Amino acid sequence: MKLTLTLLAALVFAASIALPLGPILAVHARDPGLAQIILTELRLPRAILAIAIGGFLGLSGAAMQALLRNPLASPDVTGASAGAALGAVLVAYSLNSFSTMAIAAGAIIGAAVALTALLALAGRGATTERLVLAGVAISALAGALMSLALSLAPSPYAIYDILFWMLGSVADRSLVHVAVALPCIAAGTALILPARRGLDALALGEEVAASLGHDVARLRLRIVAGTALGVGGGVAAAGAIGFVGLIVPHLVRGRSATPGASLIPSALAGACLLGAADLLVRIPVHGQELKLGVVTALIGAPFFLRLIVADRRS
Amino acid sequence: MRVVPTPGSVSAESAPLPQAGGDAPRRVASLNLCTDELALLLAAPGQLVSVSRLGGDPQETALAGRARGLVLNNGRVDDVAGLAPDLVLTSGGIGGAAAAALTARMGVRVVTLPFPSTIADVRTNIRTVAAALGQKAVGEAAVVRFDAGLGDVPTVLTPALMTGGGGVAPAADGLSAAFLRHAGLRQMPSSETMRLEELLEQPPQVLVLSRYRGGQASLNTAWLQHPALARLPVSVRRIETDGRAWTCLGPETAEAVVKLRAATSPSPLRGGRLAPTRAAARAASFALPSRGRDT
Numbered sequence: 001m002k003l004t005l006t007l008l009a010a011l012v013f014a015a016s017i018a019l020p021l022g023p024i025l026a027v028h029a030r031d032p033g034l035a036q037i038i039l040t041e042l043r044l045p046r047a048i049l050a051i052a053i054g055g056f057l058g059l060s061g062a063a064m065q066a067l068l069r070n071p072l073a074s075p076d077v078t079g080a081s082a083g084a085a086l087g088a089v090l091v092a093y094s095l096n097s098f099s100t101m102a103i104a105a106g107a108i109i110g111a112a113v114a115l116t117a118l119l120a121l122a123g124r125g126a127t128t129e130r131l132v133l134a135g136v137a138i139s140a141l142a143g144a145l146m147s148l149a150l151s152l153a154p155s156p157y158a159i160y161d162i163l164f165w166m167l168g169s170v171a172d173r174s175l176v177h178v179a180v181a182l183p184c185i186a187a188g189t190a191l192i193l194p195a196r197r198g199l200d201a202l203a204l205g206e207e208v209a210a211s212l213g214h215d216v217a218r219l220r221l222r223i224v225a226g227t228a229l230g231v232g233g234g235v236a237a238a239g240a241i242g243f244v245g246l247i248v249p250h251l252v253r254g255r256s257a258t259p260g261a262s263l264i265p266s267a268l269a270g271a272c273l274l275g276a277a278d279l280l281v282r283i284p285v286h287g288q289e290l291k292l293g294v295v296t297a298l299i300g301a302p303f304f305l306r307l308i309v310a311d312r313r314s
Numbered sequence: 315m316r317v318v319p320t321p322g323s324v325s326a327e328s329a330p331l332p333q334a335g336g337d338a339p340r341r342v343a344s345l346n347l348c349t350d351e352l353a354l355l356l357a358a359p360g361q362l363v364s365v366s367r368l369g370g371d372p373q374e375t376a377l378a379g380r381a382r383g384l385v386l387n388n389g390r391v392d393d394v395a396g397l398a399p400d401l402v403l404t405s406g407g408i409g410g411a412a413a414a415a416l417t418a419r420m421g422v423r424v425v426t427l428p429f430p431s432t433i434a435d436v437r438t439n440i441r442t443v444a445a446a447l448g449q450k451a452v453g454e455a456a457v458v459r460f461d462a463g464l465g466d467v468p469t470v471l472t473p474a475l476m477t478g479g480g481g482v483a484p485a486a487d488g489l490s491a492a493f494l495r496h497a498g499l500r501q502m503p504s505s506e507t508m509r510l511e512e513l514l515e516q517p518p519q520v521l522v523l524s525r526y527r528g529g530q531a532s533l534n535t536a537w538l539q540h541p542a543l544a545r546l547p548v549s550v551r552r553i554e555t556d557g558r559a560w561t562c563l564g565p566e567t568a569e570a571v572v573k574l575r576a577a578t579s580p581s582p583l584r585g586g587r588l589a590p591t592r593a594a595a596r597a598a599s600f601a602l603p604s605r606g607r608d609t
Contacts, residue, residue: 023511023515026515027514027515031547033547034514034517034547037514037542037545038511038514038515038542041540041541041542041545042510042511042514042542043511092531093531095531096529096530096531097531098531098533098535098536098539153530153531153532154527154530155527155530155531155532155534155535156527157479157480157527157530157532157533157534157535158530158531158532160532160533160534161532161533161534164533171509172481172509172510172511172537172540174540174541174542175541176541284505286506288505288506288507289507289509
């Protein structure tokens, strides 16, 4: 499965650079230099961000579901994405600067605060209801504070920016955004990936995991810190993108032996999903590009409903 | 402070009205930035008692200085009802119904200005407000000044793209584009919200950057900092224009057109004045989309 998903992700990445093909060929025939600028300054950052952010959302979603032993845990449901967006907004509009580095710092802190609040509110091994309730409360609060901050920002345009921060987009992003987001995502991945064995042990319960020699508190810290880092970096560059982290682990789980074994396939599937979603939004609707979150929600929300129905039956 | 004072604290009743004679209204309130601009331009000293808070904000209009000392309202009828206005100016849209209700209740005259969609509409709006203020002569002078600023549409138009950031560009067949034609620029058609890739695929000869609250962070202004824009071919000229003049599209816009023309024309090829004629202007507009014609 990993090989298929890797090839698919590579295909999506290549398509993301190449499509739409017509205009880029036309520009190349007229002015090769200009075509090169379009490819390197616009399409490349866009493709990298979609693949990297989608991949990290899948990875962290799988890790959180394993850590909290809860099928609904994911960066968006737990409020980590909303917290990151709030942090990003507070930094950008109070400093009156769109320095990507500063925004990323704000987003990472925001995601970390949201996740800490979630763990404090829901407790470990929380029931699905309590986790979702706490996540909804944190997301709602972060969303409200974000609206307030954008309303109070001096620029009258700022309030419209809420679309970007809440729905996400990788259009018109630059290599600067890549340079900031990618290291954050890499660091988050480096923290989460080694936790695979620990997560497998945790599936048998905290005591069993501890008796097998896993430090559960450290494991939790690793995953929370890794998620905050990667989600923060991604949100700083592309806003909060929902549903990818929630649904992707479910798509691959049936094919993975253990929760830990599902991390890498989830990352690959997340990369494919977000990359493909970003190809879809390029088809203009009334001359406008859709926001990424609209497409991921359209794919993800029905899946979410199916999860709830399945949960009620069991 | 921009707090609207309580009605009792305003004492403009005794203000002298040197130029407003006869039946001219003496206590005029404007509820909308676009009527604010016209009122600030056309009213006699002392005739205006209130403009909207946008009309008093130097970041929104170059005429804000003239609003000093006036009560700033929030665009609602109840904000100015206590000022006992004898004329309320507002613009079409949301405030319209509330303003009509005020007329019925208090017998206050309300002038609701339609949004202009052609340059002729702009002239009509200037005359409407001038007539309502009892300042017809001032209005005619303003129309003459407006037309002088606009000048005729040059025969040769340069493909241009005006944007205020975020990929938001005025429509190629709209009123902004009609004003741009008077500056010798033909606004290129674009998506409602243009992506940078679209701009780079068909770069304009002139990029008109509309500066509006540029120092205040938003994604719109951040868009203008994208490295790809900095790497546009050197043949693309960049001109800045005062974004405040392009909000309402009125007399202020004609002044922006004068500056744009000055910024675009020093090319030696087209040097000097073209001495354009009405016929030439018509010939030029022949090649343009029919909507937004300006005669």
